[in-house]
Amino acid sequence: MTINKNLHSIVADEYDTIRENIEFASFENNYRSIMITSPTYGEGKSITTANLAISLAQNSKKVLIIDANIRNPSIHQIFKIKNTIGLTNVLIGQKALEETLNQTEFGRIGVVTSGPIPNNSEKLFRSVLLEQLLDKAKELYDYVLIDVPPVLEENDSKIMASLCDGVILVVRNGKTEDALALEAKKSLVMVHANLLGVILNGKRTNPILRKLKI
Template sequence: MIINKKTMITKRKNPFLTYYYPNSLLADQFQTIQTNINFLMSEKMTQTIMVTSPEEGDGKSTLLANIAVAIAQQKKKVLLIDSNLRAPALHEFFYTSNTHGLTDVLSGRMTLSEVVHHTEIWRLDLLSSGSIPKNPVELLGSKIMKELLVKVKESYDVIILDSTALIKLPDTKLLASLCDGVLLVVKNGKTKLQSASEAKKMLEFAKARLLGVVLNQ
């Protein structure tokens, strides 16, 4: 399924178009994606959503942040998890510290309540990645990560995870199998058809459910 056929998103310096410019055309596009996600969530049991792309540089982090804002504006409690343990970016969007985060929870050093950030956007919380570990694959594939995703479902309506690119690293394939669904972001003029096809096959091999594809421009 392709969400809204080919939904066109343009990058801007300010990542939160849906919050600061709610009446803009681009904010409308994010709202359209949010509406489609809501439909999928009501149709099937979809609460944890991973957003990934075939390769780096496809704009997935900006896109998922705006989707999270759009969902929060619909009076749903949202948790953003930066599970990109190699090149995390979400803490920069929210101007928060990344000293502690997901890696501390997965290693047992801290609890979720100690590291989660309550952002300026009502109902939207952020779990940043924390310090970059030496063993990201081991942490993301751990029993604790699986238990964490089950636990946060009790407190949040929607959990959205940022991840590494799909093709070159094993991290995302492990994580995809733990989530209820996956959104694949491809970039117009950059992502090759072969890469997109390979990414789709990898998700199928991981037995992940592909919710849709978003074309980013």
């Protein structure tokens, strides 16, 4: 998984287009917390989250990434930071959000890693502490991007979707079956998620994503 740092690459241009769509939607509707998910594993949602955060940060926005994929986290690997304390510590009341913030090499991007794996993540995600964390994060950052498990794999994603201002669904060209994409969308609609759009990932060999419809 590679973060895109080339400001003039085709990939950067693609993310800039997506960023502009998100910022426009946010201006009109104040969308600040955005969950990013996929139908199944291997769609590229985590690297999409990271690259989208970079595009926002390069446009002078403060961005917090929260890794809520607590059974299979990867954000800490992408940004090469430790995952000793994180989201789960906040959700059990052990740490405050500020105590779990990690600074990245990109000055405007902070990361809250997943933290230790709990016995019952669904119970944690139904905690009032999660809502308080998201509210606090929006006080500190312009945008909060939440990387969650695939929506067809874990109930955690459905719970989180109902708490976020918007949801982006990532699908991979040549991998995601149409039936799974439709099932994922249906699952999000059932929990009254605000689906902002779909990113088609891997359309060509170079661009990581191709389009976002909002």
